[in-house]
Amino acid sequence: MPRIALFAGDGIGPEVIAEAVKALRAVEGRSGETFEFVPLAIGGDALDRFGLPIRQSDIDLAGNADAALLGAVGGPAWDAVEPALRPERGLLQIRHALGLFANLRPVHVLPALVQNSPLRAEIVEHVDLLVVRELTGGIYFGRPSRRWVSARGRSAVDTLRYRDDEIERVVRLAYELARTRRGRLTSVDKSNVLRTSQLWREVVDELREEYADVETEHILVDAMAMHLIQNPGRFDVIVTENMFGDILTDEASVLSGSIGLLPSASLSDKVGMQPGTRYGLYEPIHGSAPDLAGKGRANPAGAILSGAMLLRWSLGMPDLARKIEQAVSNVIASGVRTIDIAERDVAAVSTAEFGDEVVRHVTERGAATRITSPAE
Numbered sequence: 001m002p003r004i005a006l007f008a009g010d011g012i013g014p015e016v017i018a019e020a021v022k023a024l025r026a027v028e029g030r031s032g033e034t035f036e037f038v039p040l041a042i043g044g045d046a047l048d049r050f051g052l053p054i055r056q057s058d059i060d061l062a063g064n065a066d067a068a069l070l071g072a073v074g075g076p077a078w079d080a081v082e083p084a085l086r087p088e089r090g091l092l093q094i095r096h097a098l099g100l101f102a103n104l105r106p107v108h109v110l111p112a113l114v115q116n117s118p119l120r121a122e123i124v125e126h127v128d129l130l131v132v133r134e135l136t137g138g139i140y141f142g143r144p145s146r147r148w149v150s151a152r153g154r155s156a157v158d159t160l161r162y163r164d165d166e167i168e169r170v171v172r173l174a175y176e177l178a179r180t181r182r183g184r185l186t187s188v189d190k191s192n193v194l195r196t197s198q199l200w201r202e203v204v205d206e207l208r209e210e211y212a213d214v215e216t217e218h219i220l221v222d223a224m225a226m227h228l229i230q231n232p233g234r235f236d237v238i239v240t241e242n243m244f245g246d247i248l249t250d251e252a253s254v255l256s257g258s259i260g261l262l263p264s265a266s267l268s269d270k271v272g273m274q275p276g277t278r279y280g281l282y283e284p285i286h287g288s289a290p291d292l293a294g295k296g297r298a299n300p301a302g303a304i305l306s307g308a309m310l311l312r313w314s315l316g317m318p319d320l321a322r323k324i325e326q327a328v329s330n331v332i333a334s335g336v337r338t339i340d341i342a343e344r345d346v347a348a349v350s351t352a353e354f355g356d357e358v359v360r361h362v363t364e365r366g367a368a369t370r371i372t373s374p375a376e
Contacts, residue, residue: 013071
């Protein structure tokens with residue numbers, strides 16, 4: 001029985017996760033399996049209830065599951081919390097503890113939403129790219145990282161550090177993914193300035209000989225920010241370090257017309273349920289959007305599609321993943337849309353109504369699902 005840890009989180013997180021669970025329930029009967037969902041706490045939710053952005057016991061429970069699904073963390077309610085206890089620290093902790101070293105963010109512009117993009121239709125109509133972001137190294141985890149006050153005033157330092165093995169494992173994964181797609185890899189760095197980027201480029205060049213069947217190019221990160229707007233359709237798989245990936249994927253997210261549409265997978269080296277699968281934590285790339293919480297206005301497509309990625313990458317059920325992905329595409333094409341992507345003069349549906357319509361396209365009746373709660 002596959003076990004899926006659920007971190008609903010903050011803001012709109014619980015609402016979108018509920019719709020992702022509905023979609024997974026709708027397909028589980030077709031898998032011959034019964035999914036067991038285990039609710040856990042992260043972010044502001046965990047901080048309010050337990051005084052920590054995530055408990056070690058919840059990290060352990062998530063690590064013992066077959067995969068994890070997360071909504072969103074953070075919000076203004078916790079802005080005054082000391083840095084070590086901020087909701088976002090829960091995400092950094094679980095990524096590090098579970099070895100979630102590679103973040104996959106697909107960006108695909110649906111034909112029905114080409115006109116929703118802020119860019120011209122001819123620029124975005126063929127966009128189908130995958131960003132592979134290194135997730136457990138770089139400046140977010142480097143030491144020292146601190147602030148201090150001296151006679152000259154306030155100072156701060158963050159440390160950007162990478163080892164060659166950290167670079168190799170994420171670049172190797174990106175190469176393997178490029179082989180399953182269109183055979184093109186773009187590595188993004190800042191090697192004209194940064195020593196870490198010079199090492200990054202060296203490792204990529206060493207691996208490119210092993211992957212001679214994949215077309216490889218290097219692009220500096222500032223140039224990449226420009227190319228993503230000018231000609232995003234030319235890219236296939238993009239691999240980059242942690243902070244660059246964080247920034248570039250937010251930029252790329254607007255190509256689709258709404259950040260609410262996009263899923264992500266954070267993968268580890270831990271072998272999943274089937275050969276070729278990995279343990280992963282899956283989440284929509286949007287934030288907690290506290291101003292939308294409880295209003296039924298959030299777009300759950302990113303969360304639902306994150307559930308589809310979970311089926312593919314951690315449970316080895318690609319047919320069911322495609323069924324959910326196609327259902328989301330069909331629902332949007334039919335004109336049933338949340339407010340962020342609604343057509344002019346067409347009434348928007350609520351978060352739950354969008355999820356119900358996805359379920360209807362997947363199956364007439366979903367199978368029962370057992371939900372358990374760990375002991376507090």
